[in-house]
Amino acid sequence: MAATIKDVARLAGVSQSSVSRTLAAPDQVRPETRERVERVVAQLGYHPNRIARGLSTGRTGTIGFVVPDIANPFFPGVVKAAQRRSRELGLSVLLADSDEDPATEIDLIRTLTKQVDGFVLCAPRASDDELRSVCDDVPVVLLNRRVGQLPSIIFDNADGIRQALAHLAALGHRRVAYVAGPRTSWVNRERLRAVRFVAASMGLEAVETGNVSPDFEGGVASADLVLAASVTSVIAYNDMIGLGLISRFAARGVKVPDDISIIGFDDIPASALVTPALTTVSQPKDQCGRVGIDLLVDRLNERERSGGSRTSLPTRLIVRATTGPARPEPPAGPGQ
Amino acid sequence: MAATIKDVARLAGVSQSSVSRTLAAPDQVRPETRERVERVVAQLGYHPNRIARGLSTGRTGTIGFVVPDIANPFFPGVVKAAQRRSRELGLSVLLADSDEDPATEIDLIRTLTKQVDGFVLCAPRASDDELRSVCDDVPVVLLNRRVGQLPSIIFDNADGIRQALAHLAALGHRRVAYVAGPRTSWVNRERLRAVRFVAASMGLEAVETGNVSPDFEGGVASADLVLAASVTSVIAYNDMIGLGLISRFAARGVKVPDDISIIGFDDIPASALVTPALTTVSQPKDQCGRVGIDLLVDRLNERERSGGSRTSLPTRLIVRATTGPARPEPPAGPGQ
DNA sequence: TTGAAAGCGGTACCAT
DNA sequence: ATGGTACCGCTTTCAA
Numbered sequence: 001m002a003a004t005i006k007d008v009a010r011l012a013g014v015s016q017s018s019v020s021r022t023l024a025a026p027d028q029v030r031p032e033t034r035e036r037v038e039r040v041v042a043q044l045g046y047h048p049n050r051i052a053r054g055l056s057t058g059r060t061g062t063i064g065f066v067v068p069d070i071a072n073p074f075f076p077g078v079v080k081a082a083q084r085r086s087r088e089l090g091l092s093v094l095l096a097d098s099d100e101d102p103a104t105e106i107d108l109i110r111t112l113t114k115q116v117d118g119f120v121l122c123a124p125r126a127s128d129d130e131l132r133s134v135c136d137d138v139p140v141v142l143l144n145r146r147v148g149q150l151p152s153i154i155f156d157n158a159d160g161i162r163q164a165l166a167h168l169a170a171l172g173h174r175r176v177a178y179v180a181g182p183r184t185s186w187v188n189r190e191r192l193r194a195v196r197f198v199a200a201s202m203g204l205e206a207v208e209t210g211n212v213s214p215d216f217e218g219g220v221a222s223a224d225l226v227l228a229a230s231v232t233s234v235i236a237y238n239d240m241i242g243l244g245l246i247s248r249f250a251a252r253g254v255k256v257p258d259d260i261s262i263i264g265f266d267d268i269p270a271s272a273l274v275t276p277a278l279t280t281v282s283q284p285k286d287q288c289g290r291v292g293i294d295l296l297v298d299r300l301n302e303r304e305r306s307g308g309s310r311t312s313l314p315t316r317l318i319v320r321a322t323t324g325p326a327r328p329e330p331p332a333g334p335g336q
Numbered sequence: 337m338a339a340t341i342k343d344v345a346r347l348a349g350v351s352q353s354s355v356s357r358t359l360a361a362p363d364q365v366r367p368e369t370r371e372r373v374e375r376v377v378a379q380l381g382y383h384p385n386r387i388a389r390g391l392s393t394g395r396t397g398t399i400g401f402v403v404p405d406i407a408n409p410f411f412p413g414v415v416k417a418a419q420r421r422s423r424e425l426g427l428s429v430l431l432a433d434s435d436e437d438p439a440t441e442i443d444l445i446r447t448l449t450k451q452v453d454g455f456v457l458c459a460p461r462a463s464d465d466e467l468r469s470v471c472d473d474v475p476v477v478l479l480n481r482r483v484g485q486l487p488s489i490i491f492d493n494a495d496g497i498r499q500a501l502a503h504l505a506a507l508g509h510r511r512v513a514y515v516a517g518p519r520t521s522w523v524n525r526e527r528l529r530a531v532r533f534v535a536a537s538m539g540l541e542a543v544e545t546g547n548v549s550p551d552f553e554g555g556v557a558s559a560d561l562v563l564a565a566s567v568t569s570v571i572a573y574n575d576m577i578g579l580g581l582i583s584r585f586a587a588r589g590v591k592v593p594d595d596i597s598i599i600g601f602d603d604i605p606a607s608a609l610v611t612p613a614l615t616t617v618s619q620p621k622d623q624c625g626r627v628g629i630d631l632l633v634d635r636l637n638e639r640e641r642s643g644g645s646r647t648s649l650p651t652r653l654i655v656r657a658t659t660g661p662a663r664p665e666p667p668a669g670p671g672q
Numbered sequence: 673t674t675g676a677a678a679g680c681g682g683t684a685c686c687a688t
Numbered sequence: 689a690t691g692g693t694a695c696c697g698c699t700t701t702c703a704a
Contacts, residue, residue, distance in 0.1 A: 002450065002473070004681055015691045020683060030689055049450045051390050052681030055696045060387060062430070062451070071416045073605065076407045083406065083433045092448060094398070095431035097419045112428060114338065114385045115398075137338070216609060243609050250611055269409065270606040273552055273579050275586055340697060351675045356699060366673060388697030391680045450681095675704080680697105688691080 003044040012040040023048060050092075062092045063296060064116035066108060068100045068125055073240075073268035074285070078122060078143065081289030089297060091117075102126045106134065113138050117300055120292045121145070123187070141296045143288060145186050146310065151299060153291055153311045157187065160281035160315035161194035164235055164263045165202055167279075167317055172326035173233040173261065175205045179222045179245070181214040181237030188214075188237055191265070195235065207231060212241065219244015223252070232260060232326040239264035239271045242278050246322065257324030267318055276321030283315050339380040348376040359384060398428045399632060400452035402444060404436045404461055409576075409604035410621070414458060414479070417625030425633060427453075438462045442470065449474050453636055456628045457481070459523070477632045479624060481522050482646065487635060489627055489647045493523065496617035496651035497530035500571055500599045501538055503615075503653055508662035509569040509597065511541045515558045515581070517550040517573030524550075524573055527601070531571065543567060548577065555580015563588070568596060568662040575600035575607045578614050582658065593660030603654055612657030619651050 009016045014033060021029050022037040029037075040046070054060040065082055067075045079095065086093050094116055098105035102125045109119060118139035124131060128147045134140060135150055142152035168176055178195045181188040192208070199206035209225040212218030219241035226234050226245065236242040242264030249256050256262055256276055264271060267282035291311060298309075345352045350369060357365050358373040365373075376382070390396040401418055403411045415431065422429050430452055434441035438461045445455060454475035460467060464483045470476060471486055478488035504512055514531045517524040528544070535542035545561040548554030555577035562570050562581065572578040578600030585592050592598055592612055600607060603618035627647060634645075 005683095006681080016682080017684080017691060017693095018689085021690085024683080028689075033689080047446070047450065049681050051387055051396060051451060052696090053683075054387050055391050055681080055698090056683045058696075065431075069416070070406075070419065071412045071605075073409070073412075076409075076412050079431070080405070080407045080433055083431065084435070087444075092451065093431055095401075095415070095419065095429055097416055099420070108423075110383070114383065115387060115428065247609070247611060269407075270609055273583070273606055274610050275583060341699095342697080352698075353675060353677095353700080354673085357674085360699080364673075369673080385697055388680095389699070391682090391697075392699040394680075673704105676702090678699105678701085680699090683695090685694085686692085688689105 002049075003046045005046075005048065008037065008040050008044060008046050011044070012037045059300075060115060060117050061090065062094050062116045063293065064094045064096060064109070064112045064119040065122065066096045066098060066105060066119060066124065067122040068098050068105070070095070070097045073270060074238075074266050075122060077269075077285035078289040078292075081286035082120060082293050083289075085290040085293040089293070091293070091297075098125065100125060102130070106130050109134050109138075118296045120296055122292075139296060139299045141292055141299070143292050149310070151295055151309050153288060153295065153313060155283040155288070155313050155315050157190040157315065158194040158198070160265065160283070160317070161191055161235070162198050163315070163317040164281055165195070165198050165204060167319065167323060168233045168235075168261060168263070168326075169202055169204060171233075171261065171323060173204070174326065175207065175229075175231040175233070177207050177209050177226045177229050177231040177234040179209050179219070179226065179234060179236045179241050180211045181218075181241070183211045185214070185237075191237060212237075214238050215240045216244040216247070219246075220248045223248030226260075227252070227254065233263070233323070234260060235263045235265075237265060239266045239268045239278060239280055242280065242322070243270060243274060246274060246276070246278065256322050259327060261324055261326070262322040263317075272320070279320045279323040280318050281315050282318045284313055287313055338385075339382045341382075341384065344373065344376050344380060344382050347380070348373045395636075396451060396453050397426065398430050398452045399629065400430045400432060400445070400448045400455040401458065402432045402434060402441060402455060402460065403458040404434050404441070406431070406433045409606060410574075410602050411458060413605075413621035414625040414628075417622035418456060418629050419625075421626040421629040425629070427629070427633075434461065436461060438466070442466050445470050445474075454632045456632055458628075475632060475635045477628055477635070479628050485646070487631055487645050489624060489631065489649060491619040491624070491649050491651050493526040493651065494530035494534070496601065496619070496653070497527055497571070498534050499651070499653040500617055501531070501534050501540060503655065503659060504569045504571075504597060504599070504662075505538055505540060507569075507597065507659060509540070510662070511543065511565075511567040511569070513543050513545050513562045513565050513567040513570040515545050515555070515562065515570060515572045515577050516547045517554075517577070519547045521550070521573075527573060548573075550574050551576045552580040552583070555582075556584045559584030559588070562596075563590065569599070569659070570596060571599045571601075573601060575602045575604045575614060575616055578616065578658070579606060579610060582610060582612070582614065592658050595663060597659040597662070599653075599659060608656070615656045615659040616654050617651050618654045620649055623649055 008019045096108045123144040207229045212222045264278050264280040267280045271278040344355045432444045459480040543565045548558045600614045600616040603616045607614040
């Protein structure tokens, strides 16, 4: 079996207390003693049992990280960054996948609550009220979701939309479609609002083609609607929809970007790999994951500051091959 | 604070032992007592502290899941399945990302060892010896890697290669290139060996274009080599390389699949999204993740069976748009 | 069937 | 500076 603090104490001829101190507060122990302990620690390859430590300190050294769907290409990047940052801080990450189900999400959190010091909730699907109630029991940081004053990190969606629309306007586009994601999505509402507001302020005409599922199929399904809308450009709720649009446009012989320009959101890995590569609004996933951990750790340490800090991360337009100058005339829709 | 077993015991007017029993072995307590306890449990929303339980039982209810790179599109699918299965079994998953670094990997495992009941090591990068030594301390299941008799789950790479080559042969191809992945990769060696063996047995001519990094850039870099090899078809070590090939071929005006057929490996999500969609050998990621957990749990329970069970999962060719009939003449390479 | 009590491996307070 | 010791929350003998 692995060595315990007792073994170390015995072999070093000191008390458990001294061993514990040597590890936690080396300067509180005489160099002589310290060295003796350290030698034994090294010799035995002793590593304190974090579980046991957790029991007495109340701190587990573990952070719960909840995502709706780890297979969704947006999340791995965030998880990776969070993971890396946690390691730097000597923390572990307990990952939980809620399968996009609000009930599972809450259930997961409740079950794990005592195993972790706090949670980073990535784009949580639960209701505001549920989220609030969870926060009463355990420190939480929200990613990509804002609920009251709870500490959260979001991306500057409005500015992303602004950059996208400015880009299109500069290319001479006047009519742009917005393919909306799930009606229930907080982020979708944010982007939709921004499209309306910014388009108006830029003198662009924004048309909405309705809500679709935020995946490839959703994009495929909305492609014909977009065409029928006689626009020269389209902004998709996310990249998966954008990819679906590209695919369906190709199948219908609509040239991208000659006939129509496409802009996605998220900059998922696949966007750079397709042909033509998708112009997209990138959200700094790594920064998001890192800051998420940092914010949570801050809260863990400074228990006094109960007022949540709300952070906004910049987005950045990445121009690739799906955007180009507007055609003089919009492409003919099927019914024209 | 959250309720403890003491609170429940006091309110129910019984001992801690009875509460513990009510939860662990309900049939060992008088129905009367049980009901009283259960009522209080419900009333207090009591959930046993898994950390504390872990201390006394030596079981944490947590499984360590180590991946080289969660951002590698192959892994999220596996993780998701493992996650789901763990949840079904009431287990939690501690995810660790080694950043493709063997040293980090081992370090991670050592640190986490006492926090978990066992590990599932996904395509571990460490050496055979290191892996063996780890296994002395904690139950481990290997995914996509075989080390001696250690319990492991691999895919039937050879059969995947066989299916791929048979498909190409049926399309009339006679010369096929294999774009190899990292020389150090266990899986690459497996596939390379199979290519040589199976091609020979089918009367196909296999040419090797050398090792490249297993990513998009690797594919791009090898595309011209493939062309110069005057083959009509190519099998890539993995899909990312395949995607790179598609991209570079498109840039060079080489038509896929008319001029050359491409087959990838892994069936990562992006493969289905690109145009033309990539024909690929699919490995059942979900099954892999699920079985990985099951196998580990088996070992956890039946401590006697120390002989490792070695499982092989079937692979399946998914024909999409990058494979077609062989051209009568191979495309002209640059130097011809 | 039930309760008392001894750990599990640490931490931290209190003396010394 | 060091050692003794009472917990942390739960499980698990061992008696009753």
